[in-house]
Amino acid sequence: MPGFRRLRMILTEVSAPPSAAIPVRAFGQHLRLGSGFSDDGSEDAVLELYLRAAMAAIEARLGLALLARSFSWTVTRWQSETSQGLPTGPVQSVDEILMIAADASETQVISTAWHLVRDARRPRLLGGGGQPLPPIPRSGQAEIRFTAGFGTAWESVPADLRQAVFLLAAHFYEHRNEDITARDTMPFGVLVLMESYRAMRVGGGL
Numbered sequence: 001m002p003g004f005r006r007l008r009m010i011l012t013e014v015s016a017p018p019s020a021a022i023p024v025r026a027f028g029q030h031l032r033l034g035s036g037f038s039d040d041g042s043e044d045a046v047l048e049l050y051l052r053a054a055m056a057a058i059e060a061r062l063g064l065a066l067l068a069r070s071f072s073w074t075v076t077r078w079q080s081e082t083s084q085g086l087p088t089g090p091v092q093s094v095d096e097i098l099m100i101a102a103d104a105s106e107t108q109v110i111s112t113a114w115h116l117v118r119d120a121r122r123p124r125l126l127g128g129g130g131q132p133l134p135p136i137p138r139s140g141q142a143e144i145r146f147t148a149g150f151g152t153a154w155e156s157v158p159a160d161l162r163q164a165v166f167l168l169a170a171h172f173y174e175h176r177n178e179d180i181t182a183r184d185t186m187p188f189g190v191l192v193l194m195e196s197y198r199a200m201r202v203g204g205g206l
Helices: 024-035 044-062 159-174 180-184 188-204
Strands: 009-013 069-075 083-085 091-100 106-108 114-117 124-127 141-148
Touching (some): 024 044, 024 159, 044 159
Antiparallel strands (some): 009 069, 069 141, 083 124, 091 106, 114 124
């Protein structure tokens, strides 16, 4: 089809949440109360591993970032001339937009050429001043560098999602010696805690 450009999108997590932000101590207390786990600090590395796995699973299911960090998203064409949904939220800021030509040369887009809509359901980029978004180079791509997540501290994550992470991480921990099917099943309680956020993202889409 003349003028048609194939859509290609790649989301990259630029930085992971630091270990200091992962609630290992609180999770140890959660396990000790729930299963008689002795929390002497000797399994902190293992607990952090299960917490990160639970966070990743919940984020993937919801299309949300829990702890704030940097992402890079490349796209070969805009969803529309004036608007482009962002792939994860909540978006705290768009830090930079680059236009990358076919020869890999980069041009930074001036900040007045776009506007971020920090909408919990549908975070979006709009063209600045009511104008279209800057055109993406032919055979090139746009790279959007942004920060997404509820905040840098664990307490900034909504309480129901914090509880969902603990329940899922505990499930992973308690089934660590079982077959992969048992480990990878998401408990019903976790799904219930996630439901309102899942419906929000599915309804919003890109």
